[in-house]
Amino acid sequence: MSQQETKTSRPTPYFIIKIIISLILFAVSVYIPSLQQHKWITQLINGAWTFLIPSTAVSVLRFILISFYNRRHAKKTVRGNFVLGISQLTAILNVAFFLLAFMVGLGINPVEFLTSMTIVAMAIAVTFRDYITNMISGLLIMFSEQLSIGDRIRIGNEKGRVEDITLSNIVLKNEDDDIVMVPNNFFYNQSITNLSVHRSKFFYVKFELPLTVAHHSDELETDLQELLRTHPGLEKENEVKLSVEQIGKDFVKFKMELIAINNSDRLHRQIENDALKRILLFKYKYA
Template identity: 35%
Template structure:
């Protein structure tokens, strides 16, 4: 947690330096507009319009950056002694990006001498049609902001959504990006995250391992012996496994096979330990199944 906060603080110091540079750029634009503009205007009449558009972009970006810096600084101070979630910073960054896009669009109107109010009133019907067609995208964006500003999910959490399991790598305005056990990046729509049953394994002090498999039904098959063998095989990992949490039971008996479930609880949610124990169980099950 501390390392994450340190990373955010380093990033914010860099952004504050960039903010000071933006102020210098804005002052330079004002000076150019005041003195150089008068000299260039006879040869290039549109110079003032271009300079005004640039001033709008830089001034708007300065205001947005200042608000962003103040909010994140306040958040870091507030969370000095409590849990820090990178989602809040991520959400502020996404909102800042949206506002910057709006500022750029406004500056384009200034550049082409378009009155914003008249322009908006003239495209009301078109805007309504666009909003209707992009309803799913807007819903996803709103859901993305809800996820970012909540403390239920955060970057680095190991989650399960339906059949998808993995570690959260990024949260965008459209998707939650997770990395599964095969190191593949899976993008899950934000609307699906909020409408589905989500299991956050990182918020648990322990981790449950559950494996189901089928084994051929033969005369040699003895589930009690298999359970004892598996327990003995996992004894080197006793310090990682919660006491009396091992469960070995038959889920269903079919015509030529038995469906068996192995379940146990780990004392912590370390990913490497979980993968190692899963691999050991799978190897032993394959060996026992081949002996039947």
């Protein structure tokens, strides 16, 4: 998903497959009753029903909700992660249904089993407390309007674009294209700045030059200043200042900050493309 203009594609109706499997099981039960004389087969069929009935109902409900949501917002851009939240919640419920079905298939009474495992369950809850709270925080984020996939955020010492929101982490791609995993709990424990709610006109252009060309960085600044001073997409107060990001064995990485006339990503990419073309010509001049 790109920036969460929540016009997501129509969800695949997986419930149709579940309905087909249910019909096959029903036909087997009706037309081949002799199979039910075997206890283990009966348990497997009951386990399958335990999963298929509630899972199909949840899948149908998910399909209806997402279809209604997409239709309602078909002509406007909205923020939020409603579809992502519904999908993750459906996945959690399906896992729970599968575990119940597995116990039924093995002939285990789920109620008695869970009752006898209460103390163990409490110990597990304490052991995996951080993951459980992360999961709950993740669901809350997905259903909130405060953060969406594609947003640029600053959280703690990290800054980047939200690539994904999982049940455990917010996945960020920072300015160095590194993937940073931020626990969901940080969303409620740390100060967060969402730079995409009022997107900044500031943006960076990064590039790399051979050492032989990097020696002429002052001339490159002057050359770029002449180009960018008259660029229609930039504010007039732009002053080209190259910052050294990294010095390698035979290269130097530079970065410069520019101010566009608006916060359009398309305009930022266009300006970056024009600047990189000028840098490419400069590179071949001294290569």
